[in-house]
Amino acid sequence: MTKIQFGIFVFLLCFLPLHAGAQSLDKQFATWAQTDLKRATKAAGISNRTFKRAMSGVQLDLKLPGLTLPGAKQKKQKQTQAEFRSPAKYFDEKRMQGLASIGNSLLVKHQKTLQRIEQKYGVPAGIILAIWGRESGYGRASIPHSVIRVLATRAFLSDRREFFQKELIAAMKIIQSGDVSAAKMKSSWAGAMGQPQFMPSSYLQFAVDFDGDGKRNIWSSTPDALASIANYLKQSGWQSNRDWGFEVSLPADANCAREGPDMAKPIKSWAQEGISRISGRPFPTLEMSQAGMLILPAGIWGPEFIVTPNFYVIKKYNNSDNYALFIGNLADRIGFGMGSFKTKWANQKVMYRSDIRKIQQKLEMQGYDVGGADGLPGYKTRRSIGDWQQKKRIKQTCFPSQNLLKKMGL
Ligand SMILES: [Ca+2]
Numbered sequence: 001m002t003k004i005q006f007g008i009f010v011f012l013l014c015f016l017p018l019h020a021g022a023q024s025l026d027k028q029f030a031t032w033a034q035t036d037l038k039r040a041t042k043a044a045g046i047s048n049r050t051f052k053r054a055m056s057g058v059q060l061d062l063k064l065p066g067l068t069l070p071g072a073k074q075k076k077q078k079q080t081q082a083e084f085r086s087p088a089k090y091f092d093e094k095r096m097q098g099l100a101s102i103g104n105s106l107l108v109k110h111q112k113t114l115q116r117i118e119q120k121y122g123v124p125a126g127i128i129l130a131i132w133g134r135e136s137g138y139g140r141a142s143i144p145h146s147v148i149r150v151l152a153t154r155a156f157l158s159d160r161r162e163f164f165q166k167e168l169i170a171a172m173k174i175i176q177s178g179d180v181s182a183a184k185m186k187s188s189w190a191g192a193m194g195q196p197q198f199m200p201s202s203y204l205q206f207a208v209d210f211d212g213d214g215k216r217n218i219w220s221s222t223p224d225a226l227a228s229i230a231n232y233l234k235q236s237g238w239q240s241n242r243d244w245g246f247e248v249s250l251p252a253d254a255n256c257a258r259e260g261p262d263m264a265k266p267i268k269s270w271a272q273e274g275i276s277r278i279s280g281r282p283f284p285t286l287e288m289s290q291a292g293m294l295i296l297p298a299g300i301w302g303p304e305f306i307v308t309p310n311f312y313v314i315k316k317y318n319n320s321d322n323y324a325l326f327i328g329n330l331a332d333r334i335g336f337g338m339g340s341f342k343t344k345w346a347n348q349k350v351m352y353r354s355d356i357r358k359i360q361q362k363l364e365m366q367g368y369d370v371g372g373a374d375g376l377p378g379y380k381t382r383r384s385i386g387d388w389q390q391k392k393r394i395k396q397t398c399f400p401s402q403n404l405l406k407k408m409g410l
Contacts, residue, residue, distance in 0.1 A: 025069075026059065026060060033152065033156075037168075044169045046169065046173065047176065050176040053181075061149050062153075062157075064150060065189060066158065068157055068159045082352065087297045087302060088302075088345035091329070091345070096326075096330060096333065099133040099137075103333070110226070114129075117227050121230035122234060122241075125334075125335065126331035127233070127244065128226050128229050128230050128233075132226060132229060133330060135196055135197040136194075136195045143187060143193075143194065148168070148171055150187055151191050155168050164191070167199055170199075170200035171200040174204065179217065180217060194219040195219065195225035198228070202232065206232040208224065208227050209224055210226070211223040211224055216228070232317065237313050239313075242287065243308055244308060244310045244314060244328040245292075245306060245325075246278075246283065247303055248270075248278055249304065250274075254273065254275065255396065256294075256299060257383040257386025257387045257390065257396065257398055259293070259295055259296055259382060260294075260380065266290065267287050267288050267291075268283075270292055270294070275294075279342075283306075292306040293308075295321060297325065298399055299385070300396070301397065302343060302344070302345040303345070304343065312324075348401060351402065352375075353375030354375060355400070356376065356381075356400045357374070357375040358410045360372075362408050362410060366388070368387065369384060377399060377400050382398045385397070385398055385399065385400060
């Protein structure tokens with residue numbers, strides 16, 4: 001099937017529900033729901049009554065992105081043309097300022113609730129607000145989908161069927177618990193629910209009732225949504241007496257190839273070799289004897305950080321260095337009136353992921369650990385580049401570039 005034919009096929013499925021192909025797909029879905037799915041839910045302790053309440057009238061939603069339609073050859077991702085986007089795009093200053101400004105007013109508005117939450121869970125208000133703002137625009141973003149419909153569609157028509165079926169069963173467990181009706185369980189098109197954007201399994205693990213009405217309502221109760229975010233972080237290991245991290249400045253001759261959680265050492269040891277906070281303030285006394293890790297998201301070409309284990313707790317919410325830095329910086333703006341990172345992200349020539357993969361493969365052949373040749377420069381790739389450069393006695397950058405490709409003979 002060509003691209004155009006595939007497009008027409010999808011068009012027909014979307015807009016002509018009486019088309020034979022669509023009809024049979026709906027039938028297949030209904031049969032699957034009443035047999036395989038029903039059996040699996042029963043085994044997981046979902047009652048017939050809950051199953052009916054959840055699934056009655058639920059139809060496939062073929063407009064969701066990323067579905068795998070039967071008969072359609074999976075499009076091979078054109079990785080050769082995929083560009084690696086510089087972290088700079090992630091930290092759009094206008095967006096950060098907008099979120100910080102609303103966050104500051106909400107800090108005042110919800111002060112008492114946030115203080116009670118901080119007392120109970122040990123997570124500072126700024127971090128909770130930053131996640132709330134990032135995930136759902138402080139509960140103002142439109143979250144229009146029915147989570148049951150999204151998950152049922154994906155459990156039937158995606159290449160991660162097992163994952164989505166598990167989440168669908170978790171969603172039914174929520175309905176069975178009586179916390180919320182199926183109709184009120186709204187999610188994103190990916191199945192992330194409510195103001196904290198929890199998948200149903202995270203809801204079962206971390207959602208809490210904080211307004212005292214006996215129900216965990218992350219959709220329309222602000223105290224429940226905020227305390228659930230705090231509980232997620234606490235259960236994931238948040239250390240209450242510690243910061244998330246600090247923007248720092250490395251001495252010009254410092255070895256940049258020492259990033260990552262496995263190269264942690266006491267913050268005072270980093271300080272002793274001349275790494276200092278970019279604000280000019282000293283590291284807080286409480287932090288000095290505790291573990292800190294170096295993070296250089298763009299190698300020597302961008303802001304540099306010493307982070308604490310709490311940085312990795314934020315990554316459990318969303319597994320991305322940029323996400324965790326975004327939350328940390330937004331929290332600092334809300335809680336402490338700080339601004340953008342002081343060091344700018346350098347304007348580098350755009351690189352293709354395929355070129356980054358070539359660098360990774362070459363390093364792997366020489367015995368370096370790049371954390372998998374995926375075309376994305378994570379900390380293992382960055383520090384292996386730095387180690388390779390040091391061995392070749394060329395200037396360390398700890399980041400892929402066109403120049404590095406040439407130097408490696410690629
Ligand atoms: Ca509640």
